[in-house]
Amino acid sequence: MSLAAEAFVSQMAAAEPWPETATLYQPLKEDQILLSDCASSLAVQAYLRMCGLPVQVVCRANAEYMSPSGKIPFIHVGNQVVSELGPIVQFTKAKGHSLSDGLDDVQRAEMKAYMELVNNMLLTAELYIQWCDDATAAEISRPRYSSPYSWPLSNILAYQKQWEVRRKMNAVGWGGKTLEQVYEDVSQCCQALSQRLGTQQYFFNKQPTELDALVFGHLFTILTTRLTSTELAEKIKSYGNLLSFCRRIEQTYFEDKSSS
Amino acid sequence: MELRCWGGDWGLPSVHSESLIVLAYTKFAGAKVTVSPVDWTWKTLTATVPELVCGDSAVQEPTPIVNFLRKQRFNADFELSARQGADTMAYIALLEEKLRPALLHTFWVDAENYANLTRPWFASRSPFPLNFLVPPRHANIALSRILLTKGEAPLHRITEVEGKIYSDAKECLNLLSYRLGTENYFFGNSPTSLDAFVFGFVAPLYKAGLPSSPLQSHLRQLDNVTRFCDNILAVYFSSDHPCPPPLVQETMDANLQKLTQLVNKESNLIEKMDDNLRSSPQHKPHRPDPKPSLASEKNSTPA
Numbered sequence: 138m139s140l141a142a143e144a145f146v147s148q149m150a151a152a153e154p155w156p157e158t159a160t161l162y163q164p165l166k167e168d169q170i171l172l173s174d175c176a177s178s179l180a181v182q183a184y185l186r187m188c189g190l191p192v193q194v195v196c197r198a199n200a201e202y203m204s205p206s207g208k209i210p211f212i213h214v215g216n217q218v219v220s221e222l223g224p225i226v227q228f229t230k231a232k233g234h235s236l237s238d239g240l241d242d243v244q245r246a247e248m249k250a251y252m253e254l255v256n257n258m259l260l261t262a263e264l265y266i267q268w269c270d271d272a273t274a275a276e277i278s279r280p281r282y283s284s285p286y287s288w289p290l291s292n293i294l295a296y297q298k299q300w301e302v303r304r305k306m307n308a309v310g311w312g313g314k315t316l317e318q319v320y321e322d323v324s325q326c327c328q329a330l331s332q333r334l335g336t337q338q339y340f341f342n343k344q345p346t347e348l349d350a351l352v353f354g355h356l357f358t359i360l361t362t363r364l365t366s367t368e369l370a371e372k373i374k375s376y377g378n379l380l381s382f383c384r385r386i387e388q389t390y391f392e393d394k395s396s397s
Numbered sequence: 398m399e400l401r402c403w404g405g406d407w408g409l410p411s412v413h414s415e416s417l418i419v420l421a422y423t424k425f426a427g428a429k430v431t432v433s434p435v436d437w438t439w440k441t442l443t444a445t446v447p448e449l450v451c452g453d454s455a456v457q458e459p460t461p462i463v464n465f466l467r468k469q470r471f472n473a474d475f476e477l478s479a480r481q482g483a484d485t486m487a488y489i490a491l492l493e494e495k496l497r498p499a500l501l502h503t504f505w506v507d508a509e510n511y512a513n514l515t516r517p518w519f520a521s522r523s524p525f526p527l528n529f530l531v532p533p534r535h536a537n538i539a540l541s542r543i544l545l546t547k548g549e550a551p552l553h554r555i556t557e558v559e560g561k562i563y564s565d566a567k568e569c570l571n572l573l574s575y576r577l578g579t580e581n582y583f584f585g586n587s588p589t590s591l592d593a594f595v596f597g598f599v600a601p602l603y604k605a606g607l608p609s610s611p612l613q614s615h616l617r618q619l620d621n622v623t624r625f626c627d628n629i630l631a632v633y634f635s636s637d638h639p640c641p642p643p644l645v646q647e648t649m650d651a652n653l654q655k656l657t658q659l660v661n662k663e664s665n666l667i668e669k670m671d672d673n674l675r676s677s678p679q680h681k682p683h684r685p686d687p688k689p690s691l692a693s694e695k696n697s698t699p700a
Contacts, residue, residue, distance in 0.1 A: 246572035250487035257490035308545040310458065329483035 155232055159192045159214045161185070162200045168284045169198060170209075171277075172362050173263040178210040180354025181222050185212075186390040187345045188234045198285035226347050236346045244341060248348045251333060251340065255348075258326035259355045261311060262319050262369075268302040270316055272365050324372045327356075331376040338385065345386070352379075353386045402447040404434035404522060407604040410634050412518065414500065416447040418459040418597030424633040425588045428471035436522040441531050459597070460489075463590055474589045481584050485591040488576070488583070491569060492598050498543050498558075499566030500602060503610050505539035506555065513608045567615050570599075574619040581628055588629065600626045 163178040164170040170178070178194075185192045192212060197203060204211040204220045211220035212228075219228045229235065237245060267278045282298055283291030306312045311319075330352060339345045340352070356379055360370050373379055400423065402416030411417045411434075423430050430449070435441050445457040449465060456465045467474070474482065504515045511532075519535065520528040540555065547558045573595060582588045583595070599616065603626050607613050617623060 242575035243578070246576045247484065247487070249568075249572055250484070250491040253494040254487040254490040257494050304541075305545045308542045325486070329486045332479045332483040333487075335480070 153215055153232075155190050155229075155234070156215050157191060159190065159212060161192045161194050161210050161212045162197055162203060163194065163210045164200045165196045165198055165285065169281055170196075171267055171281060172358060172364070173260060173267060174209040175362065176260070176263060176355040176358035177208070177222065178354075179358055180351045181210050181212070181225055183353050183386060183390060184222065184226065184236075184347055184350035185229075187236055187350055188229055190229065190234060222347065222351060236344065236350075239344060240341060240346070248341065248346055251330070252348050252351055254326060254329065255351050255355055258322055259359075261306075261309065262323045262326075263355070263359070264302050265306055265311055265314070265319050266316070266364070266369065268299045269306055269311075270365075274299060276365055320368055320372060323369060324375075327373055327376050327379060331379050334378050334382060336378065339382075349382075349386065353383055357383045357387065398428065398430045399450045400430040400432050400447060401435050401440060401444055401450065402432065404436040406518065407601070407606065408630070409600055409604050412601055412605070413446065414597045414601055415459050416597075417600060418593050419447045419449070419462050421588075421596045421629065421633065422459075422463050422466065422473060422590055422593040423471070425473040425590075425593055426466055426471035428466055428469070437524050439524065439527065441519075441523040442527050442534075459594070463593075473587075473593070476587070477584055477589060485584075485589065488573075488591055489594050491572065492594055495565045495569035496598055498547050498562040499612055500598065501539040501543055502559065502562060503602065503607065503612055504605070505536045506543065507609065509609045510607050511536060514605060563612060566612055570612075570616055570619055570622065573599075574622050577621050577625060579621065581625070588633075592625075592629070596626060596629050600630070 161178070161181060164174060166175075182192070182194065200209055200211075201207060205218055206220045208221050211218055212225060214228075217228075219225050226235075237248060240248060266273055268274050279292075279295040279299065283295040286294060303312065314322075334340055339349045341348075356373055359373060360380075360383065362370075364370075400419060402420065403411050403413035405411050409417065410420050410432075420432070422428075435444055435446055440446075447457070447459070447462065449456045449462045451465075451469075454465075456462050466472075474485065477485070503510060505511055516532040516536075519532045523531040543558065543562065544555065547562055548554070577583060583591045599622060602610075602613055602616055603623055605613070
């Protein structure tokens with residue numbers, strides 16, 4: 138999207154309030170969605186719940202092809218379609234819903250930096266494990282990714298996706314890494330997040346921000362997803378404050394809503 | 398320890414971001430390294446730059462080199478708290494994700510900058526015939542990296558991402574400016590690895606004579622960030638400082654010596670040729686007229 142179009146969209150967005158019929162699209166939850174997409178989708182859901190904006194989650198086998206950027210998840214609000222957490226945060230801000238308004242400039246810089254740390258390390262590690270670790274790719278990623286399609290299309294699409302992700306890994310210098318090095322990176326990233334969180338309730342004291350939503354989305358998904366090995370989840374489990382942070386957000390924003 | 402990196406220009410010790418990060422970190426940590434620029438050698442194509450060679454082991458890329466130096470007890474982050482260490486990681490990720498794509502685009506993909514600044518510079522520093530190979534290779538790597546990391550599948554096209562990567566980069570520079578505030582360095586009074594990374598990323602953008610760059614004009618408005626670069630250059634890389642100049646001077650001297658030797662050889666050759674030329678026409682008048690030559694010989698022997 139060009140800058141002019143973006144500005145226009147945010148102008149338009151400000152005019153209309155958040156509708157009741159907002160929908161979030163993601164791939165099929167049971168048989169198709171992969172760890173990284175599930176994490177991104179959960180992060181957006183957590184963010185919208187923190188803002189108090191209702192959204193209906195819809196699973197579609199072709200969600201990836203429906204998304205304007207080819208990335209998961211995307212939301213359909215009124216007559217607009219926005220994908221990924223960053224643009225969605227901007228979009229809700231234009232509608233007058235923001236979680237980071239209370240932060241000063243330095244805190245906002247810090248929040249953005251930690252969000253990039255999660256994208257740069259956790260998301261890349263998830264993609265690496267899904268598509269570059271041969272055991273995980275063969276047993277989980279390829280069969281799940283191609284589950285809605287019949288042979289030969291299923292194989293073509295799965296290998297095409299794998300090839301694309303591997304090219305990306307080579308471009309960012311992760312192509313030569315071993316699985317152990319990737320686990321080590323994840324561990325370092327979690328240590329940094331754990332240090333930053335300390336004993337606070339959320340990353341910036343009492344109020345959650347988009348950073349909390351993003352971290353929750355990734356950590357909670359890693360903790361609750363079964364992979365070929367449990368090592369990734371084990372890395373997170375060694376940080377007690379991150380575990381209670383996940384539990385806290387789950388209780389506050391997910392369990393209350395479902396029981397009521 | 399020997400550090401292989403791209404050479405300097407534009408008032409910088411190296412024009413290459415990654416090389417600059419490592420050079421700055423070695424200065425901050427007080428590690429003594431011999432800097433050997435890859436310029437004009439075949440390493441411009443074959444070596445992964447920067448590369449730190451220490452005995453039998455060779456380490457490449459800034460982050461592994463910084464980690465390696467830390468293990469050798471050259472640690473600029475020694476006084477940081479765990480929380481500040483975490484912040485360092487986060488800000489480095491911010492630079493990688495938000496600033497690097499725009500820098501790659503500015504130097505290697507933007508047609509005007511590439512044709513007028515980057516390609517001539519790197520071509521002039523590569524030996525023939527690599528001067529035809531090295532710049533396009535870098536440009537290709539840069540373009541594919543931008544497209545693969547920031548492009549939107551399935552239509553990978555550069556025009557679609559340009560606007561986004563530049564607005565991201567401007568935001569990143571603003572965030573760095575807020576974070577730095579009025580301080581000299583990011584954490585307290587001494588520079589750390591984060592300062593090395595920021596310096597490496599920002600200084601080439603600040604100092605390069607780019608024909609067209611909205612990002613550069615944006616950076617020049619952020620006084621504290623430009624002051625940060627100038628300060629590091631003055632304190633750690635200026636010729637008044639006792640540590641860095643010998644390295645630069647040595648390479649300069651080596652080059653000068655080679656040049657003098659070459660000039661000497663050439664001038665010897667020219668002299669010989671000159672002698673031959675002089676002697677050949679002299680022989681002709683000598684033979685028809687032997688007496689004056691004898692006379693001259695007689696004259697010359699006593700003299």
